Amino acid sequence: MKDTLLAAVVLRQPIRGRMQGSMVRWIEQFSGSVGMADGFLMEVCVDSVESAINAERGGACRIELCSSLLEGGITPSIGLLQVVKQHVQIPVFAMIRPRGGDFLYSDREVEVMKRDIHLCKSHGADGVVLGALSEDGSVDTELCVELLAASRPLPVTFHRAFDMVRDPVVAMETLIALGFERVLTSGSDSSALEGLPLIKRLVEQAKGRIIVMPGGGITERNLQRILEGSGAQEFHCSARSSKDSAMKFRNSCVSMGAALSAPEYALKVSDVSKIRTLNAIAKNIL
Numbered sequence: 001m002k003d004t005l006l007a008a009v010v011l012r013q014p015i016r017g018r019m020q021g022s023m024v025r026w027i028e029q030f031s032g033s034v035g036m037a038d039g040f041l042m043e044v045c046v047d048s049v050e051s052a053i054n055a056e057r058g059g060a061c062r063i064e065l066c067s068s069l070l071e072g073g074i075t076p077s078i079g080l081l082q083v084v085k086q087h088v089q090i091p092v093f094a095m096i097r098p099r100g101g102d103f104l105y106s107d108r109e110v111e112v113m114k115r116d117i118h119l120c121k122s123h124g125a126d127g128v129v130l131g132a133l134s135e136d137g138s139v140d141t142e143l144c145v146e147l148l149a150a151s152r153p154l155p156v157t158f159h160r161a162f163d164m165v166r167d168p169v170v171a172m173e174t175l176i177a178l179g180f181e182r183v184l185t186s187g188s189d190s191s192a193l194e195g196l197p198l199i200k201r202l203v204e205q206a207k208g209r210i211i212v213m214p215g216g217g218i219t220e221r222n223l224q225r226i227l228e229g230s231g232a233q234e235f236h237c238s239a240r241s242s243k244d245s246a247m248k249f250r251n252s253c254v255s256m257g258a259a260l261s262a263p264e265y266a267l268k269v270s271d272v273s274k275i276r277t278l279n280a281i282a283k284n285i286l
Helices: 002-030 049-058 078-087 107-122 141-151 160-164 168-178 196-206 223-230 272-285
Strands: 041-046 062-065 092-095 127-130 156-158 182-185 211-214 234-237 240-244 266-270
Touching: 041 049, 041 272, 049 062, 049 078, 049 266, 049 272, 062 078, 078 092, 078 107, 107 127, 107 141, 127 141, 141 156, 141 168, 160 168, 160 182, 168 182, 168 196, 182 196, 196 211, 196 223, 211 223, 223 234, 223 272, 234 272, 266 272
Parallel strands: 041 062, 041 234, 062 092, 092 127, 127 156, 156 182, 182 211, 211 234
Antiparallel strands: 240 266
């Protein structure tokens, strides 16, 4: 493992050098005044063009673009990425996850992930979100080195695969050594509120070496407690509401998904008013 981590650190050095000019300008542009909630950065996960537009209108600073949020998010189509990029100005980070379920990937799934990274980069993604684990519940360092190399010079977030690791403290140091810019976590619990004690410990452990971004079940009712209790400077939410289908004719006997799928004639869409409320709460904390 030490050899792998050393290789990752060595791999990062020329990348950092090449990134220095353009990435500093990118960070200044997108981590500064645009959508910043007076020191707190709000990322909204979306799976549609409408939700992406609503997220920006509501004051989001960054979008995590996925398909199938019902499965926790998988890789979006290139068509969705292209159209979203045409309609929003804030950064769009693309999820790289070939399927739902666990984060232990086969060789063919890894090939899909690498091709998706290439396609997302070539079609305007501003960053990517990914993660991979070994069967023992540790971060798959070897695979992550490969995926990070494929992703550069874009910034990379390690997603909530982190919440499935055996030892979060060890995993955090691994991610830092590998060079991930941030980690999204619910504190290894069902929501960021339940996982708040661990999130706080992770923020303290990170000491600015990596951004710890709480996410999972964040609402206007618990955001203040999560931000104040964790010390985090970024947070991740979906802020969705149900929207009724415009269909007039409805066949209630047929469903396009499994028995536990979402209702056929209702859509979940990011809610502008909810996002604005979350943004206002984050501003008022200071």
